[in-house]
Amino acid sequence: INLVKKAQEHMNEDEAQKLEQKIRTATFTYDDYLKQIQTFKKMVSIKSLLGMLPGMWQLPAMDFDEKEFFKVEAMILSMTRDERAEKCELTTPRRKRVAQGSGTKIEDINKLVKSFKQ
Numbered sequence: 001i002n003l004v005k006k007a008q009e010h011m012n013e014d015e016a017q018k019l020e021q022k023i024r025t026a027t028f029t030y031d032d033y034l035k036q037i038q039t040f041k042k043m044v045s046i047k048s049l050l051g052m053l054p055g056m057w058q059l060p061a062m063d064f065d066e067k068e069f070f071k072v073e074a075m076i077l078s079m080t081r082d083e084r085a086e087k088c089e090l091t092t093p094r095r096k097r098v099a100q101g102s103g104t105k106i107e108d109i110n111k112l113v114k115s116f117k118q
Contacts, residue, residue: 030084034076074102
């Protein structure tokens with residue numbers, strides 16, 4: 001119940017419906033992903049969130065590095081508007097530029113792109 005309350009505080013029903021529609025129609029962009037990360041960061045820490053989920057206390061201690069959110073955020077913000085909207089492909093030179101701009105490695109960019117496409 002606490003988790004639902006937290007989510008309702010930070011996201012209205014209209015936004016949730018728009019997001020659901022984008023996911024269903026495969027029009028979810030890096031900008032949408034960034035917005036979700038930023039909303040999630042405002043809600044609660046990952047460890048607190050896991051504590052709100054039923055049964056999570058039974059699982060072995062999971063090590064979640066919250067710095068990953070900042071890293072992903074930096075990578076997306078280092079993309080151009082067209083790259084975030086997926087109007088152009090993230091070629092190797094573009095990935096190198098994004099990696100340099102975000103202070104990450106090209107492997108991190110590749111991992112982000114791969115996870116985003118799934």
